[in-house]
Amino acid sequence: MLRSDGQIKKILESIKRLGTVKMPLLACSGYVAAEDVYADFDLPQSAISRFDGYAVRSEDIEKATQDNPAVLRIIATTCAGHPSHRVIKPGTAIRIMTGSVLPMGADCVVRFEDTDEPGGKKGACKNGYSQVKVCVPMQPGNNIRFAGSIFRRGTLLVQEGTIIGPEEISSLASLGKEWITVIRRPVVGILASGDELVNPGRSLSIGKTYNCNTAATARLVMRYGGIPLVLGIARNTETALMSKIRKGVAGDAIVISGGAAKGDHDLVLHVLEKVGKIVVSGTKTGSGAAIAFGLSKRSSVTEPEVAIPVFSLPGTPAGCLINFETLVRPALHKTLGLPAAFHPSYETIASDLVLHGTTKTFVKHPHLHEAQDRHKVRQNSLKHNHLGYATMGGDKIRTGSRINFFSEEWRH
Known part of the structure; x- marks a missing residue:
């Protein structure tokens, strides 16, 4: 600056x-957070599936291959928001959709793409499912998003002084926040x-x-x-x-x-x-x-x-x-409780910016552009995109002179 x-x-x-004011979450975009916001629970709260597929026991499919798939009996289907209370036992599997709570007894998830699931299907099969052929082995924990893997209880999600944008709104909404304390x-x-x-x-x-x-x-x-x-x-x-x-x-x-x-x-x-x-x-x-x-x-x-x-x-x-x-x-x-936000400055070369001698630090609206792998500036008030300044002591600024600049960011 x-x-x-x-x-x-x-x-x-x-x-x-x-001072501060409480704002509805959907109205606080662009405002500055007036306090730290911490997670008050783990997210996810329990282990969930990362993909659509089958919840299984890894030991049941440890020798599965394309030529010799493991065949498992399907005992239930579960989707996000509707946990299954069935327990997976040896030789069984549960169809599981992305975001679903991992059933008891399962320690991994096999994607549909790694089974005999019909390709190109739209929605569930009308005739239902009785068994599945699994073509790849899995290690315990594969394709599972564990409890607290997104954030743990006590994690600082939004720090005081942060400008609230889409990322912060997403985090706050995931905590169930409806109102946020911001600086007016x-x-x-x-x-x-x-x-x-x-x-x-x-x-x-x-x-x-x-x-x-x-x-x-x-x-x-x-x-x-x-x-x-x-x-x-x-x-x-x-x-x-x-x-x-x-x-x-x-x-x-x-x-x-x-x-x-x-x-x-x-x-x-x-x-x-x-x-x-x-x-x-x-x-x-x-x-x-x-x-x-x-x-x-x-x-x-x-x-x-x-x-x-x-x-x-x-x-x-x-x-x-x-x-x-x-x-x-x-x-x-x-x-707004923000830092002074001084502009980072850097040096460049004048293309056609000409200033006559003055004892003042002079600021102009030039245009910064690329020229032969170097940044140069030219005086063009219709296309200015930076502020340029030079401490003058009686010298002229002419083509080739070095000038300091900082970005005004008005066009970003």
Whole structure:
């Protein structure tokens, strides 16, 4: 992860993990487990068959071959959910289906494919079965899934802090869990600042521009586990901006695009000082150095005063997205009890990315591609798939320059 002079550390020190909530199992996909979940019984609870076939005694078939099969009398049929109470004695067998409890007296299972079972049959034989010819020998335990072979009682199945996905849901369902304690998702207010902004779908007059940051920011909030609360556009007045922030503190965080620069109508810093405090202001990282992070107060008669995180990102689309990735994303992860999830970085070579000298660490949206067995990057905003950064000291970045990268994973 790209870090800027301890700013990430200061931001994360102000972020707390959210509380927990019980969710129905089928609704908790994507949520973070708030507690360890252990198995409270063995699975399977008893030995079961791994295949459709015959439950037999291995000593009855130890000399079986294709030319000299062992012939056994069939005394019963058992299937999953319907255990047989018959006991297998010398010279007998029980037809057994996958997942069925192993009958008493049996110590192995012979697959249908290794018997004289008719090939290509569909369902059970209408005339029934009286005997079976077994063509292969088996060792004790063959084709049996023993009790506790999937997991034992006391096994940790879902660890606190795990994002719940299909695998975890399968494990929890196998325990019979209906409700799971998870960390609730943060509600994030999304606000755009500027008189020039117009929402998509409306006509665009001279001097105006469409508000693209709100939709993009909302998507990133959802991608990283949050619930977006769209607050709309705040015009360039203290009253308008403060009114929107007061609505946003009903949630768990606010993300503002625009309004933190040094222009006459950039009022975010001024308003943040009035409603709370500023923790971080400005960054030495481009694109989009006009950022701020602060805390806004929320109080009511039913709860003590709470400090709500407020992120102010640049108004430029690239600056907004990049700073969301580097500043907001780690904070959202912390609210969910996840690690900061810094991106792994690596080095590559510029194909046509050209940046003139600057004293800032510069971040761009390039496209990473394969070229002659090496990874290279080119500047193409329509096909970007990574974030690239380079610490600049007056030098140019040109074709062949080495640049550090980390994957943004937006297209995965």
